[in-house]
Amino acid sequence: MSAHCQLTGAKPGFGNQISHSHRRTSRRFDPNIQRKRYWLPSEGRHVRLTLSARAIKTIDSIGIEAAVARIRARGVNV
Numbered sequence: 001m002s003a004h005c006q007l008t009g010a011k012p013g014f015g016n017q018i019s020h021s022h023r024r025t026s027r028r029f030d031p032n033i034q035r036k037r038y039w040l041p042s043e044g045r046h047v048r049l050t051l052s053a054r055a056i057k058t059i060d061s062i063g064i065e066a067a068v069a070r071i072r073a074r075g076v077n078v
Contacts, residue, residue, distance in 0.1 A: 003034060
């Protein structure tokens with residue numbers, strides 16, 4: 001599963017892991033990505049989305065129809 005959110009576009013950030021001796025090694029900060037299934041009443045079917053935790057909260061507030069419209073506006077197939 002890729003670590004990209006379909007709604008917000010959140011993707012991994014990169015930085016350094018710093019040890020006690022202050023040596024730096026590369027690390028990756030992954031967003032909290034979840035696969036979630038929603039019922040889309042306008043199309044009469046379920047859609048499975050790859051979302052960050054923040055995007056799930058956004059869908060709870062704006063609704064699935066508006067969220068799918070935003071996803072399609074970004075050019076992602078649903």
